[in-house]
Amino acid sequence: MTDLEQALEVLARARAAAEEIGVPMCIAVVDDGGHLVAFARMDGAKFLTVDMAIGKAWTAASAGVPGSVLGALVEQNPRAAAVFSTATDGRFLAGEGGLPLPGGGAIGVSGGTGDQDEIVAKAGLG
């Protein structure tokens, strides 16, 4: 279970990292069930990335592994990503920026390049 105080600390660390690299981002924290606990869209982050951040967090929580690991698997089987996406009503989103949290739940970050999203997600883990 991810409590709100922990989630807000994850958000704050990730946000500080995004500010340090100067890229406005959307940051989502979900619980073990993939349900939203806390979310922040930084000023200038595009609204396209709202669903992307939430999707990355949901996907990392649902699989229990980093989105980048899933992304690499999916690249070997290009049809899989589209199928998983449709099967999950669009929630499945593999790739950099989604990471399980040590205490349960996951963080999802979107708004930069894959590398930038991953740096910010890692910063969220503390």
Add this chain to the structure above:
Amino acid sequence: MTDLEQALEVLARARAAAEEIGVPMCIAVVDDGGHLVAFARMDGAKFLTVDMAIGKAWTAASAGVPGSVLGALVEQNPRAAAVFSTATDGRFLAGEGGLPLPGGGAIGVSGGTGDQDEIVAKAGLG
């Protein structure tokens, strides 16, 4: 435009009010376009209420009036609520707990009774 700092202040005020009445809630803040800016689910708030809070905020932003006003209109026309819900892909959610913010955007609160949700949403306005 609703910036993140303003949205977090709205969240903090609403959360303090929910703690005062002892009811865990989901609180969402969206911008003028109905897109999520900040969100918090308090410990003990059910995940059913995540989408309810976001829907109430979206609806108040989309209509520019409190959800309770829309709710009263819909009560006079029972078929409207179901139809509007489907027409908007489930985003439409009228009722207490959704309020436009003075500077633009809206707050949506879910987790208590209608009266409790409304008290907490009003507290968010400051």
Add this chain to the structure above:
Amino acid sequence: MTDLEQALEVLARARAAAEEIGVPMCIAVVDDGGHLVAFARMDGAKFLTVDMAIGKAWTAASAGVPGSVLGALVEQNPRAAAVFSTATDGRFLAGEGGLPLPGGGAIGVSGGTGDQDEIVAKAGLG
């Protein structure tokens, strides 16, 4: 078939009527197939009403009768509205403000009361 020039004339007449009564509205014109030909959202019209106007036009075109006639039928059978709405992916929207056009297609208007929407839709017919 509804051509664009005719549709723009319908829009202009409806818009003038909405300005005369001082209510900002969304106005949609669709062809015989219910597909959008022309659309205008007046300044101050809420974005909730975008899908409502398009839905009313689609519904009037699909049934070939005014939305108010369908609305009266549906009131006698409250479950029908929700079922029709879901069955049509949210496009079904009966009520005042949707009217078939004499030359084919339909107009849909949303943003005011039912009576206001109907006045503006009728003005569109010329």
Add this chain to the structure above:
Amino acid sequence: MTDLEQALEVLARARAAAEEIGVPMCIAVVDDGGHLVAFARMDGAKFLTVDMAIGKAWTAASAGVPGSVLGALVEQNPRAAAVFSTATDGRFLAGEGGLPLPGGGAIGVSGGTGDQDEIVAKAGLG
């Protein structure tokens, strides 16, 4: 905020350009939140392209960059387009013909080749 008069001027310029190259098109203008402000389908434009034009405008508004830029990114990552499409309920549509407007919001054009759509969208910008 994109007002209706500005949106209609964008539409008129784009339509004139489409007439000049002799290709009937759908042209959509949305506001900062991706919500429709004005739309026109030229005589002969297929109804398949209605949602394409609206999707391109939504995508350009949501990301704040031309659809062609997003399209190039997506080409490097073929699974992304399908996943983003599902994640956004089919609204995401990258490629030529979607451009942010200088004053806010975006234009989306569909009906020709990618190059033709882009020429017409650029003409809309004035």
